[in-house]
Amino acid sequence: MATMNINGNVQEATCEQELAAIIDSLEILGGKWKLRIMRHLNNHAAETNTFKKIQREVEGISSKMLTKELRDLEINLLVTRTVLDTRPVSVSYSITEYGLSVLPVNEVLVQWGLNHRQRLKLS
Amino acid sequence: MATMNINGNVQEATCEQELAAIIDSLEILGGKWKLRIMRHLNNHAAETNTFKKIQREVEGISSKMLTKELRDLEINLLVTRTVLDTRPVSVSYSITEYGLSVLPVNEVLVQWGLNHRQRLKLS
């Protein structure tokens, strides 16, 4: 089966590879917070997004969760972490250029979810 | 923010609605098995997919999980359940026409996952 990658190239993959790819995607982007954080960082890319600020604006997340989620995203090269030279210390996070590649995924999920709501309402 | 729905219409939604839509999508399509089952039913749409057959072909899933996942999918109108008049009873499942709408989501996740693998390898 053929799929297009980010650069518009066609990638061939076996069925097993595709299954693994889906599992990867859901692991990296799934769950309650990951896409919310990515959306937030993208919508506020012009600002300095400190840990504190993110926690205030992504409603309901605990510091433990936010730490964990940001680290996961950093490991996957989707965000960068910068320690600021302030006192007391603060840390800011930004979406990476590569991180922008999750936006289409985001968009598809939004579209499907909105459509699904309507569908359930109609039936 | 504007998004296109399945029919090509533009849907407007508030940020909160978009968040809710993503959460819905991940709830309905996320997890280890849902998309695997949907892929399987789509790839074998011409056959009679009994519970037994699905369990044999979707590797590693327990009957408990398969029951639960299929019911969830049925509730969301993505698959239909048919009790066959055999002895002993067997039950078959098919992807619905509406269920086909998850295929683009599938495709985007496959694409992103494959691309991500390459990306991590390169860095």
Added chain:
DNA sequence: CCGCATCCAAACTGATACTG
């Protein structure tokens, strides 16, 4: 054959308190 009930281990997550 299909699905349910039960039991159980592991993972996830929230609350709270604490450290550098």
Added chain:
DNA sequence: CAGTATCAGTTTGGATGCGG
């Protein structure tokens, strides 16, 4: 301020056995 540690409640998922 950012992150860690601990505890407890919830959720998840596998294994097994039963009943229609």
